[in-house]
Amino acid sequence: MSTRVLIADDSETILLLLRTRLEMEGYEVITAADGVEVIEAMQRTSEPKPEILLLDAMMPRKSGIDALRELRAEGVDTPVLIVSAHQDEMDAGAATDVEVSGYITKPIDFDQLFSRIAELTA
Amino acid sequence: MLTGLAVVGVARFLQQRQDFEDSTARSYQVEIAARTRLSNGVDPAAARAVILNQQHKRQALRDDIGGETRDTALLVGAGLIAGLTGAALLFSGLIASMRRPLEELVEASGRLAAGDLNTRVKIGGLSETASLGTAFNEMAGELQRRAGERDQLETMKDEFVLTASHELRSPLTSVQGFAELLMLERDKLSPKQADTVEIILDNTRHLVRLLNDLLDLARSDAGRLTIKPTVIDVASLVEDPVRTMLSQTQSKDQALTQAIAPGLPPVNVDRDRIRQVLVNLLTNAHEYCPAGASIHVTAGGNAGGVELAVSDNGPGMAADQLDHIFERFTRGDAGLTQHVGGTGLGLAISKSLVELHGGAIAAESVEGQGSTFRVWLPALASNGPARARVDAMDEAAVQSREEAL
Numbered sequence: 001m002s003t004r005v006l007i008a009d010d011s012e013t014i015l016l017l018l019r020t021r022l023e024m025e026g027y028e029v030i031t032a033a034d035g036v037e038v039i040e041a042m043q044r045t046s047e048p049k050p051e052i053l054l055l056d057a058m059m060p061r062k063s064g065i066d067a068l069r070e071l072r073a074e075g076v077d078t079p080v081l082i083v084s085a086h087q088d089e090m091d092a093g094a095a096t097d098v099e100v101s102g103y104i105t106k107p108i109d110f111d112q113l114f115s116r117i118a119e120l121t122a
Numbered sequence: 123m124l125t126g127l128a129v130v131g132v133a134r135f136l137q138q139r140q141d142f143e144d145s146t147a148r149s150y151q152v153e154i155a156a157r158t159r160l161s162n163g164v165d166p167a168a169a170r171a172v173i174l175n176q177q178h179k180r181q182a183l184r185d186d187i188g189g190e191t192r193d194t195a196l197l198v199g200a201g202l203i204a205g206l207t208g209a210a211l212l213f214s215g216l217i218a219s220m221r222r223p224l225e226e227l228v229e230a231s232g233r234l235a236a237g238d239l240n241t242r243v244k245i246g247g248l249s250e251t252a253s254l255g256t257a258f259n260e261m262a263g264e265l266q267r268r269a270g271e272r273d274q275l276e277t278m279k280d281e282f283v284l285t286a287s288h289e290l291r292s293p294l295t296s297v298q299g300f301a302e303l304l305m306l307e308r309d310k311l312s313p314k315q316a317d318t319v320e321i322i323l324d325n326t327r328h329l330v331r332l333l334n335d336l337l338d339l340a341r342s343d344a345g346r347l348t349i350k351p352t353v354i355d356v357a358s359l360v361e362d363p364v365r366t367m368l369s370q371t372q373s374k375d376q377a378l379t380q381a382i383a384p385g386l387p388p389v390n391v392d393r394d395r396i397r398q399v400l401v402n403l404l405t406n407a408h409e410y411c412p413a414g415a416s417i418h419v420t421a422g423g424n425a426g427g428v429e430l431a432v433s434d435n436g437p438g439m440a441a442d443q444l445d446h447i448f449e450r451f452t453r454g455d456a457g458l459t460q461h462v463g464g465t466g467l468g469l470a471i472s473k474s475l476v477e478l479h480g481g482a483i484a485a486e487s488v489e490g491q492g493s494t495f496r497v498w499l500p501a502l503a504s505n506g507p508a509r510a511r512v513d514a515m516d517e518a519a520v521q522s523r524e525e526a527l
Binding site: 021 | 291
């Protein structure tokens with residue numbers, strides 16, 4: 001059974017890129033367009049929960065950081081990697097108050113991404 | 123008023139003089155008439171008495187006018203002295219009332235020129251100095267308003283660069299990501315297609331570098347370039363970037379060597395940022411030096427700090443170029459830049475980063491013989507001024523390099 005990864009990004013192109021690369025690596029991929037969809041995906045009981053979340057820091061409606069904060073408050077302890085454009089965004093995202101497994105910056109270094117996912121889902 | 127006294131004195135003097143002359147003239151007329159009578163033999167005794175009487179009268183008049191003249195002269199003199207003193211007092215008062223506001227204006231101009239845009243002067247004194255003060259205050263206000271506008275523009279510029287850098291990153295992620303995707307299936311591409319994708323990737327990476335550099339500069343300008351220092355052993359600080367660069371220098375047959383002096387104190391630096399500086403210096407050496415050149419990295423120092431130096435035996439730089447080497451978008455000779463992938467921002471950023479660490483960066487070069495870039499970082503306990511120590515470091519660094527070699 002392959003590892004399920006939830007990816008969230010407001011850009012369909014980025015979602016397509018991530019899905020393609022992750023599926024090529026043998027992962028099963030669920031997508032979300034914003035934080036609201038992330039919460040919905042995590043609340044669905046009809047399918048198995050993702051084992052790792054890959055959330056874009058900045059998304060409309062609800063950011064990845066805000067979604068993560070809600071999930072952590074509900075006791076969800078799934079590992080989360082935050083994808084952000086640059087360091088300032090991570091600093092500005094005030095992600096310090098919420099437990100994050102790691103950060104990935106854009107443009108994405110896929111070798112680095114795959115090794116982080118492998119580590120966190122081992 | 124005192125001057126008036128002198129005027130009154132002079133008028134009185136003139137009146138007395140007139141009276142004296144009139145009386146004297148009348149006395150002479152009486153005497154001449156008496157002498158005529160005397161020569162005609164008419165009552166000579168009476169005529170003689172009149173002549174004598176008139177001579178006495180004129181003597182008395184002369185004595186009188188002498189005394190009066192003296193008094194008047196005294197009066198005039200006193201009046202004049204008093205008048206002059208008054209004028210002098212009035213004048214010095216006038217000068218003082220002009221001087222104080224003027225001195226304040228001079229002092230305020232100095233403060234304004236030194237950058238204190240809150241400087242204003244107290245309006246006072248004569249109407250001329252008061253209007254000068256008003257004009258000064260208006261000018262200071264205008265300067266302050268414009269400085270405010272400029273700061274606002276600077277902030278907007280920084281915000282713009284930060285936002286633009288963010289907005290550009292998503293499409294760049296896609297371009298780079300999909301180009302890499304194509305390269306994963308390189309064997310399915312024709313050689314020409316593979317080369318095309320390689321060009322796309324090269325340029326994308328260049329754009330990413332440019333974006334990162336611009337972002338760093340915008341952060342630096344906005345005072346938001348921050349470092350997260352940790353205590354690090356100098357050897358590991360140097361070895362890591364050197365290792366990173368090895369494959370690139372080897373591909374150009376360049377010798378990359380390092381010499382780390384023993385017993386260097388640990389430094390308190392942001393590992394990633396100093397790594398960025400060293401990679402920048404090494405990349406420059408690698409890109410500007412021809413194939414077969416030598417690049418040498420040294421770490422030396424003393425208890426006060428550590429000096430990291432990157433030397434090469436490449437083309438070097440002319441003195442006028444060396445002067446501007448740490449400025450933005452300054453690059454090596456145009457003929458060479460054709461093959462150089464730098465953004466022209468690396469050294470400007472390196473300088474900001476090193477200075478943020480309380481350190482200093484310097485370059486020296488002899489055209490045709492090579493260049494040396496030195497980075498000085500204060501030791502853990504040292505917080506002293508960086509620049510003063512750079513020169514002192516040179517000798518120590520050279521020495522330790524010779525020892526290491």
